[in-house]
Amino acid sequence: MTDFRLAKVHYVPAALDPGVLYVSDEYKIAMHLCACGCGSKVPVSLGPAGWKVTERNGEPTVRPSIDSGQLPCSSHYFITDGRVDWLRPMSAAQTVAALKSDHGRREAHHREMNRKSRWWNRAWRHLLSLFSRG
Template identity: 85%
Template sequence: MTDFRLAKVHYVPAAPEPGVLYVSEEYKIAMHLCACGCGSKVPVSLGPAGWTVTERNGRPTIRPSIGSGQLPCRSHYFITDGRVDWLRAMSAAQTVAALNSDHGRREAYYRDLNRKPRWWVRLWKGMLGLFGLG
């Protein structure tokens, strides 16, 4: 498979078509069948701690790369403007490193989200509230 088209959906279909990147903005997930043709479903979470999907002329770009090191095919590729750009297959060590990196990125994002704002931010917001601007 060398090309993907974008399909914005509410729910990802149970029987996805090859060459389609399904994106559910409501559920913050994208899914496609592996570009190598093995038939494996490849889901990715979207958002600040996950992947991003952009669109140009109906053609998707997804970042970071898709690494299927946990699948038998070990595929690794980018999808850019709907085109598959192949990278080297992922080794077991690369797969572990990528999973650890993803986990660390999510942990840092949610840790920062739950962090109490600094005193000056709270003060500024309080002042804006006093003047009906907050």
């Protein structure tokens, strides 16, 4: 497979078509069948701590690269303007390191969101206390 088209969906369908990148902005997930043709479903979590899908002229770009190191095919590729750009398969050690890095990035993002949330909650409680005094 060399090309992908973008399909914006509310829910990702159970049966996926080859060459289609399904994106649900509401659920922050993209999914497609592996570009190698093995038939494996490849989920991609979206958001500040995950992957980013952009669109130009209806063609999807996914960053960072997609590594299927946990699948038997070990595919590794970029999707750029709907085109598959193949990369060297990652070694088992590189896949583990990438997974740890992804996990660390998600944890750091959640810590930051919790910190901001705590700040906002303190400010809100303070404002409420000012109004309840009156």
